[in-house]
Amino acid sequence: MSKATIYDVAGAARVSLATVSRAINNPEKVKPETRERVLRVIEELGYKPNAFAKGLASRKSTTVAVLVPDMSRASIAEMMNGIADIARVYKYSIMLYILDNEESTEEEVLKEIIAAQVDGILYLNDEITTKQHEFLKMIQNEHQIPIVLSNTVFHESDEIPSVSIDYEKAGYEITKKLIDEGRENIYMVSTVRKYMVNDLKEKGYLRAMDEARLAPQIMRTSGRISVNTEHFNEYFRNHKVDGVIAVRDSIAVSFINVARMNEVRIPEDIGVCGFQNTKYARLSRPNLTCVDVPIYDIGAVSMRVLTKLMNQETLEERMIMLEHDVMERGSTKSEEQEK
Numbered sequence: 001m002s003k004a005t006i007y008d009v010a011g012a013a014r015v016s017l018a019t020v021s022r023a024i025n026n027p028e029k030v031k032p033e034t035r036e037r038v039l040r041v042i043e044e045l046g047y048k049p050n051a052f053a054k055g056l057a058s059r060k061s062t063t064v065a066v067l068v069p070d071m072s073r074a075s076i077a078e079m080m081n082g083i084a085d086i087a088r089v090y091k092y093s094i095m096l097y098i099l100d101n102e103e104s105t106e107e108e109v110l111k112e113i114i115a116a117q118v119d120g121i122l123y124l125n126d127e128i129t130t131k132q133h134e135f136l137k138m139i140q141n142e143h144q145i146p147i148v149l150s151n152t153v154f155h156e157s158d159e160i161p162s163v164s165i166d167y168e169k170a171g172y173e174i175t176k177k178l179i180d181e182g183r184e185n186i187y188m189v190s191t192v193r194k195y196m197v198n199d200l201k202e203k204g205y206l207r208a209m210d211e212a213r214l215a216p217q218i219m220r221t222s223g224r225i226s227v228n229t230e231h232f233n234e235y236f237r238n239h240k241v242d243g244v245i246a247v248r249d250s251i252a253v254s255f256i257n258v259a260r261m262n263e264v265r266i267p268e269d270i271g272v273c274g275f276q277n278t279k280y281a282r283l284s285r286p287n288l289t290c291v292d293v294p295i296y297d298i299g300a301v302s303m304r305v306l307t308k309l310m311n312q313e314t315l316e317e318r319m320i321m322l323e324h325d326v327m328e329r330g331s332t333k334s335e336e337q338e339k
Contacts, residue, residue, distance in 0.1 A: 004045035013041040016117055019144040034144060063093045064306065065118040067109065069125050070098070074250070074278035075295050076124065079151060082299025083122060090307060099125060107135060114143055120306045121147040126195040128154050136160055146309035150302040151295070152196055158318040161309070163302040165324040167197050170291045171204025171245075173326055174273050177289075178243040179212045181333045183271055186243035187217045189228075189251055198247045201275060205245060225254050232258040242270055249274035253284040256331065271332040286330030294322050 010020050015038060023030045023038040030038070041047075066083060068076050087094050095118060097109050106125075113121060123136065133154050140147050140160060149162035171188075178186050188205045190198050202218060209216040219235060221228040232255050246252035252274035256266055266272055266286055274281050274290030281288035301320060308315060 004047040006047070008045055009038065009041050009047050012045065013038045014142055016114060016143045016145065022144075030144065062090065062120075062310065063095060063116070063118045064120045064122060064303070065095045065097060065113045065116065066122045067097045067099055067106075067113075067124055073248075074280060075151075075248075075276050075293070078278065078295040079124060079299035082296040082301075083150075083303045084299075086300050086303035086307070092303075106132070110135065110139060114139060114145065118145065120310045121145060122150050122302055122306060123147060123152070123160075124150045126152060126197055127193075128152055128196060130156070133157065133160065146306060148302050148306045148309070151293075151298050153319060154196075161305055161315060161318045161320070163298050163305060163320045163322065164197075165293055165298075166321050167200035168204040168207075170275070170293075170324050171201035172208045173204070174245055174275070174291050175205045175208035177326060177328075177332065178245065178271050178273065179208060179214070181243075181271055183243035184214055185217070185240050186214065186245065187219055187239075187241055189219050189221060189244060189246040189255065191247060191251075192220045192222060201247050221251065223248060223251060225250075228254050229258055233262070237262070243272075244270060245273045245275070247275050249276045249278045249280040249284075249288060249290055252288055252290070252331075253280045256284055256286075256288070267330065267332050273332060277327055281327070281329070284331070289329045289332040290327055292325040292327045294324065297322055 006020050010016060013020065015034060019030060019034065020038055023035045027035050064087060066080070068080070070076060084094065095113070095116060097113065099106050099109060121139070128149065136147050137159055139145055147160050149160055149164075151164050153162040153164045154160065175186065175188075186209065188202060190202060205218075206216050219231070221231040228251060236258075244252070244255055246255060252272055256272055259266055259270060259272075264270055272288065274288045275293070276295065277290050277292040278295070281290050301322065305315065305320065
């Protein structure tokens with residue numbers, strides 16, 4: 001009698017335990033080439049399916065892994081609310097994984113997720129390099145685990161579906177607003193660490209500044225208040241500035257606080273804009289004008305897209321761009337102020 005286990009089959013066929021189970025119990029849900037490879041390994045090893053293998057296919061519990069870069073951000077928390085609400089409707093279980101800044105650690109976390117036999121992955125990281133995208137594709141193709149990118153996009157390929165907004169367009173529109181107020185020395189405050197979504201915001205900013213024949217100025221700082229406060233105090237004391245666009249609301253509010261400590265009037269002297277419409281925008285004084293990114297909806301739609309993939313449904317769109325808006329508040333001039 002063969003002592004081969006489902007773990008042996010999964011390892012030899014380079015697939016997850018759930019894929020082995022589906023190949024046995026629901027072969028129509030597995031790609032033909034993958035199914036043939038699994039069945040060939042089963043025959044070679046003399047594996048005899050047992051109740052455990054069948055249970056994997058028939059189990060009612062569905063588990064989704066959610067990878068986030070930093071739970072301290074208000075935007076991540078709001079996106080998780082959207083994800084959790086849809087997961088609750090479908091009675092999914094969520095496994096939360098928090099990443100750090102090391103790419104090697106991210107691969108280890110993803111390997112851990114594969115071993116956990118999850119049914120799908122939501123990838124909320126701000127940045128996705130070509131290397132990261134290739135690794136995610138490997139997981140999706142070889143392990144048959146569907147993946148959706150949330151609030152980020154990989155423009156070179158739509159093999160992994162994504163849900164986001166048009167960040168370049170949003171960057172262009174928020175910059176145009178300050179230009180239309182008559183601002184000329186407009187700075188974009190971005191992060192020291194490069195993120196794909198921030199690159200897109202910067203691209204829109206640069207396009208608007210170029211059209212207006214204004215000199216672009218991009219300052220890079222940290223999201224940490226203790227660091228960026230010092231940067232703002234030093235940098236803007238010696239530079240002429242009448243407009244600021246920050247890639248995060250928290251950075252914009254940090255700048256407003258420094259400006260007020262230096263007796264700079266907002267919006268009379270400097271118009272300030274943020275880029276998420278989180279709780280920070282409504283708590284700041286004055287309230288922050290910002291791009292309204294539908295963070296909750298991005299989370300909810302991402303989970304809905306992942307549900308379709310897990311159910312083997314066809315997606316009409318693989319790069320979903322949700323609508324955004326610009327919320328005008330007291331940190332910039334209103335039409336009434338301009339009159």
